[in-house]
Amino acid sequence: MIEWGPVLELLRHGTAGAFMLVGAIFMLIGSSGVLRLPDFYTRIHAAGITDTLATVLLLAGMMIEAGFTQTSAKLALVGIFLFLTSPTATHAVANAAHKAGLKPRLGTVEPPHPRDVDINEKKG
Amino acid sequence: MGYIATLALMLAALWLTLSGYFHNQLLLSLGGLSVVITVALALRMRILDDEAAPYYRAPRLLAYSVWLMVEIIKANLIVAKTILRPNMVLTPRMVRIKTLPASGFGRALFANSITLTPGTVSVDLDDDEVIVHAILKEMTNKNDFAEMARRCAWAAGEKADGEEEVSA
Amino acid sequence: MIFVVTLMMTVAMAMMLARLLRGPELYDRVLAVNSFGTKTVLFLCLFSFLIDRPDGIDIAILYSLMNFIGTIAVLKFFRYRSLDIALAQMALRRAVSGDHE
Known part of the structure; x- marks a missing residue:
């Protein structure tokens, strides 16, 4: 006879950990994008990754970890607030830059390969 | 009327989520009082409309x-x-x-x-x-x-x- | 596992700080601060799990709201060079003068 309780508990913690880990990886991808991308308007998109998918995955992981408790409800509240405010804040920043006359780089942009970045910066 | 009910329900749910008190009578009644005051203020400010409580959406x-x-x-x-x-x-x-x-x-x-x-x-x-x-x-x-x-x-x-x- | 994730969050926050310091435009910095705030909220949630005190999430909720207000306040200040002015008033004045920028 197998005891199912501990197995399910382990499964729950594993799922929660996996969600949080994937979320954190997306967080790092988005942050590296904010560092790497060439101009302001493209950086917004990288910040968008951290604001949407990474946030959802991290909060979902934490909610699975917390189980059906008050903590979970509060985490859901954090998620709702972030999802309501983040597009407005992003739009406000983009709109302010646009109104201030900051010109986006359009056409095809190819930022330098990571291994060339140091060389290019020394040249410039 | 629907707007008032929606706002009051949402506020009560928010209060319960944040505080987590379900059995303390004094605190519950104080929470109810704050919900009533908030709804009254919203009515007085005339901001309780379609956009504030879009329940049917x-x-x-x-x-x-x-x-x-x-x-x-x-x-x-x-x-x-x-x-x-x-x-x-x-x-x-x-x-x-x-x-x-x-x-x-x-x-x-x-x-x-x-x-x-x-x-x-x-x-x-x-x-x-x-x-x-x-x-x-x-x-x-x-x-x-x-x-x-x-x-x-x-x-x-x-x-x-x-x-x-x-x-x- | 939560410890590792919290550590990764710290690295992401450090990257945001690097963008904040490098600029070059004001808007890059505002974007970095806003994004840093979002990460701080999640960091607070994770940290309250780490030290096993779920009260920390209340602070995270507060911080998520304040972060939004702070971003809007900074943007408003750099657009009008003053916080002592109602945005609705500005919109009305623009509409009256027929100036759509």
């Missing part, structure tokens, strides 16, 4: 947010792939989008949805157009935006032919 908005979530995940994967490539090739574009939902609520929903989807950001809003910055030219497909606008109009409770529904 909730089912459609929920259905829409499920669809939006799927779109957000798809767009996230595309942008993440683009950023991770060592030889990044970006094709940033600024486009004007003319097909918008008719109602103000629908438009706000549309612009917010565009911004929430990574890869596209609504930069400027006007009466008849939205200026959108996209990181890849594949993301400026007219039909995709038209699809999103149609769904936003549906979620905002507009009629399918674009005419705004008269709400009492």
Whole structure:
């Protein structure tokens, strides 16, 4: 006879950990994008990754970890607030830059390969 | 009346979520009192309207947010792939989008949805157009935006032919 | 596992700080601060799990709201060079003068 309780508990913690880990990886991808991308308007998109998918995955992981408790409800509240405010804040920043006359780089942009970045910066 | 009930219910749920007291009578009555005061203030400020408590839109908005979530995940994967490539090739574009939902609520929903989807950001809003910055030219497909606008109009409770529904 | 994730969050926050210091435009910095705030909210949630005190999430909720207000306040200040002015008033004045920028 197998005891199912501990197995399910382990499964729950594993799922929660996996969600949080994937979320954190997306967080790092988005942050590296904010560092790497060439101009302001493209950086917004990288910040968008951290604001949407990474946030959802991290909060979902934490909610699975917390189980059906008050903590979970509060985490859901954090998620709702972030999802309501983040597009407005992003739009406000983009709109302010646009109104201030900051010109986006359009056409095809190819930022330098990571291994060339140091060389290019020394040249410039 | 529906607005008052919705606001009071939402406030009570918020209070219970944040405090977590279900059995202390004194604290519960104080919470009820604060809900009543907040509703009274909202009535006095005359801000309790269609936009403050859109309860009859909730089912459609929920259905829409499920669809939006799927779109957000798809767009996230595309942008993440683009950023991770060592030889990044970006094709940033600024486009004007003319097909918008008719109602103000629908438009706000549309612009917010565009911004929430990574890869596209609504930069400027006007009466008849939205200026959108996209990181890849594949993301400026007219039909995709038209699809999103149609769904936003549906979620905002507009009629399918674009005419705004008269709400009492 | 939560410890590792919290550590990764710290690295992401450090990257945001690097963008904040490098600029070059004001708007890059505002974007970095806003994004840093979002990460701080999540960091607070994770940290309250780490030390096993769920009260920390209340602070995270507060911080998520204050972060939004702070971003809007900074943007408003750099657009009008003053916080002592109502945005609705500005919109009205622009409409009256027929100036759409």
